Amino acid sequence: MNAVITINQLTRCFKETTAVDQLSLEVHAGEIFGFLGHNGAGKTTTVRLLNGVIDPTSGSMRVLSLDPQVDGPALRARTGVLTETPSLDGRLTAWDNLSIYADLYGVPRASVKPRIQEMLTEFDLADRANEKVGGYSKGMKQRLALARALLHKPELLFLDEATSGLDPVSAHHVNELIERMARREGCTVFMATHNLVEAQRLCDRVAILEHGRLVALGTPTELTRQYVRRLDVEVEVAEEQIPTTLRVLRSLSQLVLGEPSKPNGALVVTINKHESIPDVLAALVQNHIRVFRFAPQEANLEQVYFTLHEEKEGV
Amino acid sequence: MNHRAIFAIVRKDLKVASQNKGVLVPIIVLTVVFFVLLPWLARLVPVFENAVGDMLRGIEKQLTRMPAGMQQEFTGLGLTQIMIVYVLKYMLAPMFMLVPLLVALTIAADSFAGEKERKTLEALLYTPTTNRELFVAKLLSGWLAAVAVAWVGFVLYSVMANVAAWPQMQRVFFPNTMWVVLILWVVPAIAGLGVGAMVLASARAQGFQDANQLGGIVMLPIVALFYVQVAGAMYFNIVVVFLMGLVIWLLTGLLVWLGGRVFQRNRILAG
Numbered sequence: 115m116n117a118v119i120t121i122n123q124l125t126r127c128f129k130e131t132t133a134v135d136q137l138s139l140e141v142h143a144g145e146i147f148g149f150l151g152h153n154g155a156g157k158t159t160t161v162r163l164l165n166g167v168i169d170p171t172s173g174s175m176r177v178l179s180l181d182p183q184v185d186g187p188a189l190r191a192r193t194g195v196l197t198e199t200p201s202l203d204g205r206l207t208a209w210d211n212l213s214i215y216a217d218l219y220g221v222p223r224a225s226v227k228p229r230i231q232e233m234l235t236e237f238d239l240a241d242r243a244n245e246k247v248g249g250y251s252k253g254m255k256q257r258l259a260l261a262r263a264l265l266h267k268p269e270l271l272f273l274d275e276a277t278s279g280l281d282p283v284s285a286h287h288v289n290e291l292i293e294r295m296a297r298r299e300g301c302t303v304f305m306a307t308h309n310l311v312e313a314q315r316l317c318d319r320v321a322i323l324e325h326g327r328l329v330a331l332g333t334p335t336e337l338t339r340q341y342v343r344r345l346d347v348e349v350e351v352a353e354e355q356i357p358t359t360l361r362v363l364r365s366l367s368q369l370v371l372g373e374p375s376k377p378n379g380a381l382v383v384t385i386n387k388h389e390s391i392p393d394v395l396a397a398l399v400q401n402h403i404r405v406f407r408f409a410p411q412e413a414n415l416e417q418v419y420f421t422l423h424e425e426k427e428g429v
Numbered sequence: 430m431n432h433r434a435i436f437a438i439v440r441k442d443l444k445v446a447s448q449n450k451g452v453l454v455p456i457i458v459l460t461v462v463f464f465v466l467l468p469w470l471a472r473l474v475p476v477f478e479n480a481v482g483d484m485l486r487g488i489e490k491q492l493t494r495m496p497a498g499m500q501q502e503f504t505g506l507g508l509t510q511i512m513i514v515y516v517l518k519y520m521l522a523p524m525f526m527l528v529p530l531l532v533a534l535t536i537a538a539d540s541f542a543g544e545k546e547r548k549t550l551e552a553l554l555y556t557p558t559t560n561r562e563l564f565v566a567k568l569l570s571g572w573l574a575a576v577a578v579a580w581v582g583f584v585l586y587s588v589m590a591n592v593a594a595w596p597q598m599q600r601v602f603f604p605n606t607m608w609v610v611l612i613l614w615v616v617p618a619i620a621g622l623g624v625g626a627m628v629l630a631s632a633r634a635q636g637f638q639d640a641n642q643l644g645g646i647v648m649l650p651i652v653a654l655f656y657v658q659v660a661g662a663m664y665f666n667i668v669v670v671f672l673m674g675l676v677i678w679l680l681t682g683l684l685v686w687l688g689g690r691v692f693q694r695n696r697i698l699a700g
Binding site (some may be wrong): 162163167168169186187189190191193196197199200201202203204206210214215217218219220246262265329 | 432437441445553556559613695698
């Protein structure tokens with residue numbers, strides 16, 4: 115796969131603090147890459163390093179085949195960045211905000227007006243293009259900031275907590291736009307976030323960061339398989355077969371953890387790992403239990419994240 | 430240098446500053462007071478001739494201590510005319526320099542510290558501009574505004590001074606060559622000094638007001654110049670003004686060089 119970002123042993127220290135610690139990873143062309151971690155985990159520092167805005171203490175990186183430290187301006191002409199605070203001039207109109215950045219990003223003069231119009235329409239802001247941004251809602255500001263980040267058609271888009279602080283509807287709208295624009299414009303997305311649900315839904319692969327160190331890397335499915343060691347399964351059987359079912363499940367003590375519960379009518383069984391699902395189901399069928407429903411609850415990134423976090427913190 | 434990007438930042442800074450009352454009001458008040466109202470002092474001289482009689486006689490004594498060129502300018506003038514020429518041409522010259530300095534300080538404070546305060550600087554740092562382009566653009570915003578206000582103000586002041594003093598002078602007496610040197614040589618230097626000082630002040634300041642107060646320290650030498658001239662310790666003439674401009678340009682160069690070292694992406698975000 116074609117690597118858009120290659121990071122090798124990247125470290126950045128601020129006085130006594132190590133914000134990014136020996137980070138190594140690759141981001142592939144065209145993917146939406148989630149960069150997960152709690153506040154202060156080193157996500158923003160990594161975005162700044164990858165754009166050549168700050169220099170690393172040690173290690174190396176290549177972004178779009180360029181060295182951010184040496185080719186910062188050339189690199190930034192090909193990337194777009196959306197930060198947590200939209201960084202818009204509230205005293206200027208949406209049009210002015212975009213027009214100034216079109217000049218800064220070198221959008222061809224003849225394309226400036228049509229491109230701004232296109233972006234304002236795409237982001238549902240055309241009607242209020244000539245209003246001062248200071249009067250916009252937070253969601254509108256973030257949409258405008260996203261339009262600004264995409265104005266020059268970047269090959270690589272960095273999102274740093276892009277939906278943090280937005281209400282669920284606005285966050286959903288921004289996420290939809292990110293996904294649509296990324297898939298349609300074909301740009302790679304590096305999404306730094308602590309919103310695990312958002313990452314689960316949008317990202318092709320994710321990296322999890324703890325105190326500046328990479329602790330996990332893979333697709334959301336790979337990570338849940340690898341790190342989530344227990345899995346809840348809803349089992350629906352005939353009422354009269356429940357005692358037999360419980361007896362069978364109890365006999366599988368190496369696969370089934372704890373006592374099955376019955377919160378909403380169906381039995382909920384916790385099994386030790388994803389690979390045990392066929393064995394548990396086979397045992398029920400072999401004991402002539404008629405299984406109407408056998409539904410493993412998909413583990414999610416949230417569980418992966420907390421498992422890793424607990425391991426790190428020694429909980 | 431990417432001129433398009435530089436002028437985009439200048440355009441942005443000036444547009445944003447023009448929407449800020451904290452920036453605009455002091456500039457408008459200063460312009461009106463210095464360039465429109467002060468020249469009309471000339472009208473008051475004959476009205477209060479008796480009241481300012483002692484002052485006029487003081488000036489007569491001071492004349493003997495003035496440089497030859499200046500004395501020559503006063504030859505053949507009555508006391509009231511001398512007072513008008515002295516006040517409008519010489520006494521207010523150092524005060525005039527306060528205007529570009531204050532405009533430069535205010536716009537630069539808004540451009541550097543204000544942008545930091547409004548959290549709009551980070552988006553600029555992610556653009557393809559180099560550190561130098563960004564720095565030059567930020568310097569230019571304050572500098573261009575200060576020079577423009579001072580030059581427009583100079584035209585206004587010239588018109589007002591001649592109109593206000595017409596009944597006594599009966600001729601166009603303002604400006605003289607010294608003022609041309611002051612406007613073309615010293616004003617750009619002093620605007621640079623203000624912007625340079627503000628870059629350094631902004632690096633330490635938390636916000637616009639804070640930076641404005643810190644940067645305001647550079648106004649003190651100008652105020653001192655006013656008193657030095659009123660006290661008769663030194664008079665503005667072409668040579669003095671030229672040398673003063675040279676010193677200010679050197680100081681400006683030093684401040685800009687220091688500012689350039691401070692205004693680096695790495696430092697701004699790591700700070």
